[in-house]
Amino acid sequence: MPVTSATGKQRRKVRFASTSQISAGKSSITPNQPAQSRPSSTTLSQDHTQPKQQSRMSETHVHPAVPALFKELPIIQDALTTETTNLQEETVNKCLPFLKGIHSSQKGPFNQFGVPPLNRDDHIAYLYDSLEDYPGSFVALDASRPWMVYWALAGLTLLGEDVSQFRDRVITSFRPMQNSTGGFGGGHGQLSHCAPSYAAVLSLAMVGGEEAFQLIDRKAMWRWLGRLKQPDGGFRVSEGGEEDVRGAYCAMVLLSLLDLPLTLPPDAEARKHGFETFTSGLSDYLSRCQTFEGGISGNPGSEAHGAYAFCALACLCILGEPEATISRCVDVPMLLSWLSARQYAPEGGFAGRTNKLVDGCYSFWVGGCWPLIQSAINGTQPATAPKQTSTGNLYSREGLTRYILACCQGKHGGLRDKPGKHPDSYHTCYTLTGLSTTQYHHYHTELAQAPGETSPLHFPGNSFLSPARTIKDQT
Numbered sequence: 001m002p003v004t005s006a007t008g009k010q011r012r013k014v015r016f017a018s019t020s021q022i023s024a025g026k027s028s029i030t031p032n033q034p035a036q037s038r039p040s041s042t043t044l045s046q047d048h049t050q051p052k053q054q055s056r057m058s059e060t061h062v063h064p065a066v067p068a069l070f071k072e073l074p075i076i077q078d079a080l081t082t083e084t085t086n087l088q089e090e091t092v093n094k095c096l097p098f099l100k101g102i103h104s105s106q107k108g109p110f111n112q113f114g115v116p117p118l119n120r121d122d123h124i125a126y127l128y129d130s131l132e133d134y135p136g137s138f139v140a141l142d143a144s145r146p147w148m149v150y151w152a153l154a155g156l157t158l159l160g161e162d163v164s165q166f167r168d169r170v171i172t173s174f175r176p177m178q179n180s181t182g183g184f185g186g187g188h189g190q191l192s193h194c195a196p197s198y199a200a201v202l203s204l205a206m207v208g209g210e211e212a213f214q215l216i217d218r219k220a221m222w223r224w225l226g227r228l229k230q231p232d233g234g235f236r237v238s239e240g241g242e243e244d245v246r247g248a249y250c251a252m253v254l255l256s257l258l259d260l261p262l263t264l265p266p267d268a269e270a271r272k273h274g275f276e277t278f279t280s281g282l283s284d285y286l287s288r289c290q291t292f293e294g295g296i297s298g299n300p301g302s303e304a305h306g307a308y309a310f311c312a313l314a315c316l317c318i319l320g321e322p323e324a325t326i327s328r329c330v331d332v333p334m335l336l337s338w339l340s341a342r343q344y345a346p347e348g349g350f351a352g353r354t355n356k357l358v359d360g361c362y363s364f365w366v367g368g369c370w371p372l373i374q375s376a377i378n379g380t381q382p383a384t385a386p387k388q389t390s391t392g393n394l395y396s397r398e399g400l401t402r403y404i405l406a407c408c409q410g411k412h413g414g415l416r417d418k419p420g421k422h423p424d425s426y427h428t429c430y431t432l433t434g435l436s437t438t439q440y441h442h443y444h445t446e447l448a449q450a451p452g453e454t455s456p457l458h459f460p461g462n463s464f465l466s467p468a469r470t471i472k473d474q475t
Contacts, residue, residue, distance in 0.1 A: 233281025363434020
């Protein structure tokens with residue numbers, strides 16, 4: 001049954017992976033598609049590789065502009081067969097019909113390069129739906145409520161929708177999640193945690209408005225973050241929780257966006273170990289997270305992971321100019337080698353770790369690393385006339401674009417991990433973000449100092465905050 005969403009428009013009742021049938025209330029046709037050729041509503045289980053005979057018959061319809069790299073198996077393959085290689089082969093076989101444009105679920109029309117369009121209207125409708133009622137089985141995700149709001153709002157923003165219409169609902173939802181001791185929990189009555197605090201603050205920033213900003217208890221947030229600062233320079237994600245680069249990245253984003261003092265609160269435990277600011281020892285901690293492979297792990301001694309690599313690089317960029325912080329703290333050639341190995345052919349997408357499968361969400365977690373490294377390599381550019389660099393693309397923008405548009409779009413809206421998986425708001429958000437990175441060339445510029453600032457603003461955070469700032473008149 002259709003429901004009326006916050007926008008006043010009729011939307012489908014939200015459906016998720018546990019629901020086997022897609023509602024017939026959502027059309028999957030394009031405006032100019034002839035009525036007699038319109039597909040009927042089908043189950044998600046049909047969204048898999050075509051039978052071999054049908055696939056062979058369709059080979060003649062492969063768009064001639066699709067390069068061989070994206071429609072053929074790798075020339076060199078390891079003869080050793082393992083569970084990992086079998087899963088990789090299975091994934092490639094699922095992706096190839098989509099990359100060739102011959103899968104029955106693809107709508108088209110394909111452009112001159114053999115790439116299908118972004119089904120914007122379907123994805124917008126899907127994200128609006130994801131802000132409505134959830135099935136009872138989703139109670140297990142109660143601790144992720146700020147994230148589910150963030151993913152939907154961020155995805156809609158990327159697609160050009162005005163999310164300020166959700167301001168009242170976001171404020172009402174997040175108010176009981178904020179604890180008097182500082183920070184936000186994942187749900188009502190839950191302990192404060194860096195991850196939901198990050199998602200909540202960014203969501204409030206997206207909907208905007210004075211009431212949204214005033215909701216945040218900045219002084220309590222500052223004191224709570226001070227309790228997370230650790231003697232080795234890093235941060236815990238919560239009081240008594242694990243310490244990793246997620247905590248460091250989220251903490252620095254919160255400090256930056258909320259314009260909080262960099263000086264540690266007087267009662268911060270880290271002060272007993274000689275630290276005076278939130279940034280003390282942080283770059284050294286992040287440097288110790290680079291592994292023998294060249295990637296970056298969640299904490300020193302763990303396995304390199306694409307999402308942790310982004311968190312560490314983004315954190316370093318908030319600390320200062322990328323050409324200074326990244327070059328000083330990271331072995332860039334080794335990191336480039338590891339990141340490059342995360343992009344596969346023929347799929348074109350990114351995997352998060354060594355010997356893992358491609359996944360649409362790493363379009364952002366790995367794809368988002370490239371603009372930061374590009375900025376570090378190119379250096380600060382003049383704001384009025386940034387230079388066109390000679391380094392070119394550090395990754396295959398074409399490959400990632402093809403994977404996202406061909407393999408990640410759900411038949412009825414939303415984006416997914418890979419063919420055979422169900423769309424969800426998490427993958428929709430981060431896959432769209434990755435697609436956005438392929439559309440632009442990135443650099444950071446010299447910006448004028450703001451009044452009272454002791455240092456210029458830095459890419460990509462709001463600012464590298466002055467330790468001299470106080471929190472008076474900001475509570």
